[in-house]
Amino acid sequence: MPPKRIKKYKNRYALVDGIPYTMPIFAQDSPALMAGFSCDWEKANALLPGNEVHALKLPNGKAVLLITVINYLKTSIGKYIEYSIAIGCTHGSKPAPKFLNAMMMKTYGTGQYILDLPVSSEVSVKGGKGIWGMPKHQANLDFKDEATTVSSQYEKDGQFAFRIEIEKPKNPSLKLKIGTTNYCRYRNMLMASYIYFQSKAGINLFSKAKGRLYIGDHPNVSYLKNLDINPDPFFTMYMPKASGILDDHFDCWFMTYDTPPEKMTEGFESVYELGLNEDWLEAPSVTDYQKYGI
Structure with a gap:
């Protein structure tokens, strides 16, 4: 559940980087899918920058590739799709022990490190990256919620990037109230933001x-093909009407390396010229994605 202090923000207002917010920052009644795929731990861990985050270890010693797609229908900044590609991770001076990383999530800072986060609208990029440091960028996305399946496709610059398909669980009746921690890198700082979801889920x-996953040749995602991903997910989840609240703060740490960094990552220059446009790019159009199946 969200911290009690967040309830005090109800019906108050904020203005950040020109974006008006009705507090608390929320999403309501938004369908979502999630899937977890095991992959090689060493290769996944090598994708995480700095010395502060480490790939989470499953009981079998594998890492976790997490795919989460949310079709936000009602939020503080309008409608948009958010497409998260992440590695399950822990935060600390060294990797957390197996089993304990799931049992003691606060102790080990268990969450996910977001590798790529395409979204539908410009304003979502401006807010998500400029405030929370999330690696958002605008792309061609869809979310197809059909009778027995849920799928979502991601294209960028006219090129196929990624597709996830899951078989819809038959009975989305499990009541979930969960908090998640999202880590990312921005301005060469490690950022952590927190969101609290509640929904019935299957x-x-x-x-x-x-x-099933399909991974294209776009540079945003092509490197994922080297992770030795198990093509069969070990869990899938569908939420027909998820609601969430963002925490009222984020955490930020200096990111350190074994040798001096040679270049800067994305910073404020990537967002300060963005506007508040809620328009979406055209829907994905690639139909021969089957050749990219893992």
């Missing part, structure tokens, strides 16, 4: 979890 585990 979850399929292990052999019942049916889904």
Whole structure:
């Protein structure tokens, strides 16, 4: 559940970087899918920058590739799709022990490190990156919620990038109230933001979890092909009407390296000229994505 202090913000207003917010910053009644795929731990850990975050270890020693797509229908900044590609991670001076990283999530800062985060609208990029440091950028996205399946496709600059398909769990009746920590790098700082979701959900585990990934050649995602991803997800989840509240703060730490960094990552220059446009790019159009299946 969200901290009690957040309730005090109800019906108050904020203005940040020209973006007006009705507080608390929220999303309501938004369908979402999520899937987890095991992958090589060493290769996944090598994708995480600095010395402060480490790939989470499953009991079998593998890492976790997490795909989350939310079709935000009602939020503080309008409608948009958010497409998260992330590695499950922990935060600290060294990797957390297996099992304990799931049992003691606060102790080990368990969450996800976001590798790529395309969204539908410009204003979502401006707010998500400029305030919370999330690696948002505008792309061609869809979210198809059909009778037995849920899918979402991601294209960028006219090129196929990524697609996730899952078999819809039959009975989304499990009541979930969860908080998640999202880590990312911005201005060469490690950023952490917190969101609290509640929803009824359907979850399929292990052999019942049916889904498939398609990874294209776009440079935003092509490197994921080297992670030795198990093509069969170990869990899938569908939330027909998820609601969430962002925390009223984020955390930020200096990111350190074994040798002096040679260049800067994205900073304020990537967002300060953006406006408040809520328009979406055209829907994805690539139909021969089957050749990119893992």
